[in-house]
Amino acid sequence: MSNTLRRGSHTVSRLTCHIVWVTKYRYKVLRGDVQIRCRELLIQICEAEGIEIMKGVVSSDHVHMHIEYAPKTNVSYIVKQLKGRSSRKLQQEFPKLKERYWGQHFWASGYGVWSTGNVTDKMVNDYLDHHRRDGTDNSNFILE
Secondary structure, eight states, X not given: OOOOOEEOSSOEEOEEEEEEEEBGGGOOOOOHHHHXXXXXXXXXXXXXXXXXXXXXXXXXXXXXXXXXXXXXXXXHHHHHHHHXXXXXXXXXXXXXXXXXXXXXXXXXXXXXXXXXXXXXXXXXXXXXXXXXXXXXXXXXXXOO
């Protein structure tokens, strides 16, 4: 797991999140070759999109990924790429899946996402409180 900052021409960031999504109807189809290929596809998609997988698990009926991503990329786009591309490729490569998933829907709609990282709400609030008190020239404008 990398703790390095992502640097752009005008940004410094470290955005991380935990994403979870499930197969349609929670069918346990991510087993054997399908599970292995799903893992490979998710790694390829992340590499193509400049996303770092910090840790991940492909279970029999769902996927967990802890990722780091660029500030120009939003999480809904990331999930759309991961679910869309993997669904298409898995159904192309494993025709048996089409018998179970008519209509080309492999993943259930929706996903769960939680931000992660090393800065807590308390740390941010303490930092802002410090700047409130430090405004000796009354130049700090408090937003609340």
